[in-house]
Amino acid sequence: MNQETASSGSQLEARVRNFSVLLSPTPRGARLGRLLATEQLRTWGLPTDPAAHVVAELAANAATHGRVQGRDFRLTLYVVGRTLRIEVTDTRGDRLPCAGRPADDAESGRGLVLVDALADRWGVIPAPCPRKTVWAELDLAPAPEAL
Template identity: 60%
Template sequence: MEQLRSWDLAYVAEPAAQIVGELAANAVTHGHVAGRDFHLALLAAETTVRIEVTDTRGDRLPQHGGGRGLLIVEGLARSWGVRSGPVPRKTVWAELALS
């Protein structure tokens, strides 16, 4: 995660990479619609790094306590959730605390 290194946040690069991998895999597996891709956003604030993956299957929302990938995200992230819209999209996000 070169972007995190450029922000002097290399110490969260490994858990962030694992979260990106899990959320991206879920977007490809469960959120894929032919001809549409997913979008990845990485945002850093004073106390948090936020990872967002948006896909175009807003009708398929992940659940807390869901599959193995989400259990990994739950274990690594301070918090995670889902934001619906705009139709037909959904964004699954996870936050890592910066210490």
């Protein structure tokens, strides 16, 4: 689902945009999520970095740690004002993420450390059982002044 609404204000036009897609909880689904998010951000005229990295990490976590056979995960992008919110909802509400630092010799476990470094804010929201939503917000740069 892709939706855009605009409401007229004084001189600023407030736009609310959203994009949402169900993806298979596989490495292929996670890659597709990153590609679709990147293309949607380009369509909206927004920068793709660091959002593409955040989407990649959250989608990979959903495909790896939030996977339940036969149940998809949802990727949603919201733009409200100057904030991009990325949400990934999976069906493993019993497995909450933590951004603890992994051991130096660990081969995985750095995804949320990256999200923590790249996002301005992030967290997890328990959703109706058995789901959870991991979200991250990025503050977008103000639009350049018109000449």
